Amino acid sequence: MKLSKAEFEALIEASQRTFVSFCQLVLSVDYQARSSGSGPRLSIPELAASIKECGVLQNLIVVQAARHTYEVCAGGRRLEALTALVAAGELPENFPVPVLIVAVDRGLLVSLAENAFHLPMHPADEFEAFAKLVARGKPVEDVAAAFGVTPMVVKRRMKLAAVSPRLMAQFREGSINLECLMVLASVEDHERQEQAWAGLDSWNRHSDHLRRILTQGEVDSDRSPVARYVTVKAYEKAGGPTRRDLLSDSDRKVYLLDAALLDQLAVGKLQGTANKIAAEGWKWVDVRPRYVHDEYVRHGELRKSSREPSEQEAAALHALNVQLEENKQRLNALYAQDGSDEETEAECARLEALREELSGQVAALEEVLAIWPPELMAEAGCIVYVGNDAKPAVRYGLIRPDDRSNVLQANRGGVFGGAASRSGLAAVPEPKTRPVHSEKLVRNLTAHRVAAIQAELLDRSDVALAVLTAQMAKSLLLDDYRQAYGCEDPLKLTVTDTHHSLRADALDIEASKAWQILNAKRSYWQSILPPQAADMLPWVLTQEPDSVRQLFTFLVAITVTGVYATEPAQQRTDGLAQALRLDMTHWWQASGPSYFQHVSKARATEVVSEATGAPAGTAMQALKKEAAVARAAQAVAGTGWLPTVLRLRPPADVPDADVALGPDDDPPLDVGESDGDTETAGN
Template sequence: CEDHERQEQVWEMLAHSFNRSPAYIRSRLTEDTVRASDKRVRFVTLEAYVTAGGSVMRDLFEDDHGGWLQDVQLLDKLVAERLQSEAAQLEADGWKWAAAAVDFPWGYRDGMRVITGTAAELTQEEQARVEALQAEAAGIENDYEGVSEIPDEVEQRLTAIDQELALLLERSPVFAPEDMAMAGVFISIDVDGSLHVERGFVRAEDEPKPDSDMPDDGGYAGGEDGHDAGSVDADRPFGGEPSQGSEPSGEPEEDESSIKPLPDKLVCELTAERTLALQDAVANRPDVAFAVVLHAMVLQTFYHGARESCLGVAVHRTGFPHQAPGMADSVSARAIIARHDQWKAKLPEHDIDLWAALLSMTGADQAALFAHCAAFGINAQWEPASRYDGRVSAHTVARRIEHAHVLARAVDLDMVAAGWKPGVENYLGRVTKPHILAAVAEARGEETAALIDHLKKGDMAREAARLLEDSAWLPEPLRTPGIADLVDLGAVSTAASDDLPAFLTGDGEPEDGEDGSFDAWAIAAE
């Protein structure tokens, strides 16, 4: 380490620390650097960083896997320049917009319609090459079937075949120019440092406006997939004509020469009776009732702007205005995205075909899809609430949190298994020193906490993160109270909060230099 001031700081820290291992010293000296294995470094390459004037710190005593990059600002500049260059190229190719970032937050695609392109066709030469590679791979597998150990050169050849087939078959889809003109792409960096491009997202403001003679209900317009949108008048499905004025028309004028459309008022009355009878009939068919609720939920979850359902049930998808660092790449986020993509591939392309597809599913598949859609509406977030602002009260938030505990117990929620660990960025660096010491004392004992009580806030947070690494310790907002800790929801009052969890009350110690306002307490919810 060429920073002598930092060397002295670490030396002084070691004088009061029970941990003097090489790994600990190395972690302290490199905490403001970026590892060469970081995906940002792989993206721009270490060679490009060094060529641009960046310096690399190396370990003199053991393998450091490429070392640590010391000029983080330079690295971020190179990353931003390449991402913007890729974005400019995609816009030049015809896309309306291109958003670029190292990582995007969770839910960044919500509210956008997805356009699916068509698979790129292979040339005759490419198709012949694919068939030859597949035949070669099949021959190798047949030759070594039942063999316990395959030679290294054969294993390498199979890997090379898989990689070449992937390049030939896993191509980006082809989009029509008119679709590209109203849609955009998201550009980010994958975990291996490669460029990750997601194409075909239409923002609500970029949706094409309907023709003046077509109903503007945001629903299915038909036409392109073979369904005749003009066969049924969306405003007058029973062949009638709209009445003049805002009130339904009266009795029809007598005219025996032709059959007049039914009056509006009569159609309203007849369909009201049919609605009542349909409600009663569905109430006696739980299987159909489940299917119609599932249908409405799938429409909202997978089909942007669809209005095919007659059921007034909605899943209000939960947003995340406050997100912890790395939330979009968490174990839970990756699982949700993978499951969503799997269901999307199974569902029909057009919402008008969804009902038949759902009825053809097994009961187990219907239940699994129902659970996936319903989960998007769950909201266990704390939020600041004035009991007089008319939007949401502290009483409402408290009841929401308590019901979230009930649900968490029902599914055996385990935040440790979900991948959460106390770190500097997501907790320890954002609370007071007493909070840090209390966490270490609870997880490791008072004697261990006493070993770090002399440190400055930053060093204390980093050392506490190391001590809590494998402790399974959780802050109170992430814990699920046991049965004995249940709060009677009917007894929760907006006038008293003494019995609520500590992170829901206004009592506590603010950060140094802070006034105890909401921003200090929002830490707990985040």
């Protein structure tokens, strides 16, 4: 028989309400709908604390049994909490418990209905109730005691209750899960909470990603070596603001909000170490909160020399080497034996351990003999910084670009008493001249070159097929050595479209003719291709061969790559450019925005002289930069001048070919090996 909610409420209304002693209550076996132990066990201590503080707020439903006892049909968890309180002596055995007595034949039915119709409290209601209790003056400790939880639990629930009302409403609706709500609650600013949540993509609403957004610009005291070195205590003593995350697994979790102050304190604390290093005789000592490789990428680096050992050191080193040789011979003899037993294996293990010990002693002695040449130290320096272990670290022997010549001269001069042959320079390149073009400009120019090659390739399916075949043959048929020391690949055979990367490297490329042609082709193919991936092959199989050829050519074209950060001696697209007879004057012209605004006046003067054949000289140099840019652009207009990186290079070491790849007068495609000595950076 099914009992409706209305019938259930009528039955309850008609039943007798009274109080019975705790000692008269027993848990029913026949009338309990919920299995014993199926309730949430961790909530019993909390329920017991609540009953102790507030009494039994909801009556138990019972049926009358023999010998003045009552079987509990509904309210088993309350009975269990009461049992715990009586056992602990918190309540007497005759404690009056409110009950509702129902007929025996309705006991199981009422138990089932009571559990079915009961709606648990939403977590948000619990958070807000805790916050209201504290707001009304009840101490956190008292609230914690009343519900059998720790004060930290109460503080965390209050923190959750303080989340933006808009976000709390979404939590109630199920749009935000509890993990994300806890991350949002870690910051107090409602606007910041709402902006962080609104900025998440619907597919990426994960607590870890949300935490990274909310803590951006803050320093995690647990993870940052600099924070661990400075210590939170010292940072706060200096007035540094912090944010503590009560909802983290660690109660001591702290985020430091002033990264600049933290770095300043780290540098100050490192100064003592830096002073000791400077006293050793180095030319300079930089103090940094952390070592950043990019700041010192152009620095050279010394390596230590070996001084002559004293008689005692030489004797010790000789004795160690003799022992190592004896150890080696003994091990080899044991390894050469046909069989082995436990005794032999034990002896091998002992000798191997001894070898490790002797090698360590040799390394320690060699470290004592290794020193920095004083004459070279006078031209080099060190960086003192916080290492990953949160302790002071030192990077020794760096050479500033301006000091390279002095270091090279000192090293060639045989400094350090004839030991110069053993005092090496780990990496001290000759001083470099300033490049003609900046990295940004080289990327821009080579991006335009790539786009032009792509546009030219659209009408040359023969070249598209040839370059794809050549690159696949190189990758699949040549051995690794010839691949490694051959030319770079012009295509991205991982089927990567270079559309977006070209736009990132050349912000003005969208106005170019090549880009507009490529975009028009892209739009055309996107308009006629089937929208579903599964339909692509059947569609291609039904097309005319000429249409498939055109699509294939376009797809090969948009994979062409070759953007560089510095001007290379050879470009990966040189072979393609030769095959296409690329003339960049059809695709790019030198103007103020495209070139002259990005180079010096001296360079602009050189370009004008080169393009016009007449010296620009003093007249150009006397102009201000804006006027010089306009004058240079006007002078070069119509001359067809191109920077070297855009010019068609003559084929190098291309063998005579009997078969042309295009029309009869087309040159063969250059797929030969290069010197492999170019400095490049792909896009």
